Amino acid sequence: MYVLGTTGGIKGNHGEDVFRVRLFVNGVVKAQAQQPDDQPGMFLIPNADPYIRVAGKEAKVELVAVDKTYREVNRIPVTVK
Structure with missing residues (x-):
């Protein structure tokens, strides 16, 4: 879950097979981690x-x-509050 207005951003961990993590909003890539x-x-x-x-x-x-x-390895939804 991500709470708008927090200063920590979106952070987490990924596996060895992952090269990049990207933020998609409404199906469009908006940022790369x-x-x-x-x-x-x-x-x-x-x-x-x-x-x-x-x-x-x-x-x-x-x-x-x-x-x-x-090539996409994984896609997870982010709940926003």
């Missing part, structure tokens, strides 16, 4: 608020993990 070199397997999207707010309350928000060929 930062992945710190010193913390393998972690991701952070610090700037999610503007994309979600513009889309409105009924926005479909998802995190999509892709491999090195940008």
